[in-house]
Amino acid sequence: MSEEIAISLHSVSKCYKRYARPMDRLQELLLPHSNKVQEFFALRDINLDIPKGQTVGIIGRNGSGKSTMLQIIAGTLTPTTGEVVVKGRVSALLELGSGFNPEFTGRQNVFFNGRLLGLSQNEIDSKFDDIAGFADIGDFIDQPVKTYSSGMFVRLAFAVAVNVDPEVLIVDEALAVGDIVFQHRCMRRMRALMDSGVTTLFVSHDSGAIKTLCNSAIMIHDGQIYSKGAPNDITITYLKLLTDLELGISATESKQTQQEEKCNKDTTIARRGSGKARIESVKMLNHLGEDAGETPVFGFNEEVTLVVEIKANEKLLSCILGFYICDKNGNEIIGTNTFEENVKIDKLEFRQRVVVNFKFKLPLRPASYSLTVAGAENNEALTFDWVDNAMVFQVLPPKTGKQIYALIDHPINVTICTPCRLGST
Known part of the structure; x- marks a missing residue:
């Protein structure tokens, strides 16, 4: 190797x-x-x-x-x-309290586990305060582990695992x-x-x-x-498999479908769902109400409108529609749905279409972002269509030249109060 x-x-x-x-x-x-x-x-x-x-x-x-x-x-x-x-050196936190002797105190278990991991007595002594401080279980460090709650167990176990120089x-x-x-x-x-x-x-x-x-x-x-x-x-891939298994599609069939989608160069999105309704189109409008195109570029904190059209392939009693704005790692940053916004979508007849508009601002760090859109039956909470990476867009830096250090930039009012000098009135 x-x-x-x-x-x-x-x-x-x-x-x-x-x-x-x-x-x-x-x-x-x-x-x-x-x-x-x-x-x-x-x-x-x-x-x-x-x-x-x-x-x-x-x-x-x-x-x-x-x-x-x-x-x-x-x-x-x-x-x-x-x-x-x-x-x-391998340090493993596999199960709750694995490797701990329930009759030993927390302190004794720290030294016992440290020796099992190959540390000397002096090395464990030098790390003990860091371990105890990270676990933060107070006087229970000198009580038998069998008296610990599950939370105390994992605190001490994790503290040992990450402080033995693995x-x-x-x-x-x-x-x-x-x-x-x-x-x-x-x-x-x-x-x-x-x-x-x-x-x-x-x-x-x-x-x-x-x-x-x-x-x-x-x-x-x-x-x-x-x-x-x-x-x-x-x-x-995991979420799509779970949806397919729920719909009675085997893991082999699900994997084959996903591989075929990857091989198709025209396929730029991944979707899953029952298919009872389908997201027919997704577009974003800029602050002027104009279509921003397939790969939009927006200004910092620009107000945009997400326009989603859905079409019912079967009769639906009601449904909800939502979206996520995700960073490059897929972490959701902005998102909502019609249910959370108290907007009801009435029943849809076969082949009926409905268009939903979401208007919001983009106070985001300058970077590229992806859009995920999904719809579900309100009465069964079963996804009928979920489209990952329906669109990728970019946010430009603020024109003020201000540096943005976090993912979201929100207006903050900063004031400085100068204290009176000693002896002054």
């Missing part, structure tokens, strides 16, 4: 044996030729190379094999077949347990580790976190790598 590759999996599979009755297991031991076992492959023929310093998001449905793959990489699970090579960090859905303040602290810490070159594998159902933190993403389905690529693309 080259120096640039931190994690390599070659033809890795994990098979579990299942028996209908306990007697069948015993019978297999006594009579080897009597085969009553059922084989279940949690992973099948995984081939994957992850470069050093990359942050890779892993998504997939529950039971798809994500956790199994992470446990194999972490070394807590042995593959049935294949080869796994991991270079560097070269490979593995986080499996653990951040969903902590409170909001702690989640923000964890995200900042993970960003700092990523910037410092730590190879990170991050499993989460939070697509925003995947798109914000990760350099690339992998989608696991039925124990196999279904797709891999840019985080936003993989998130779209």
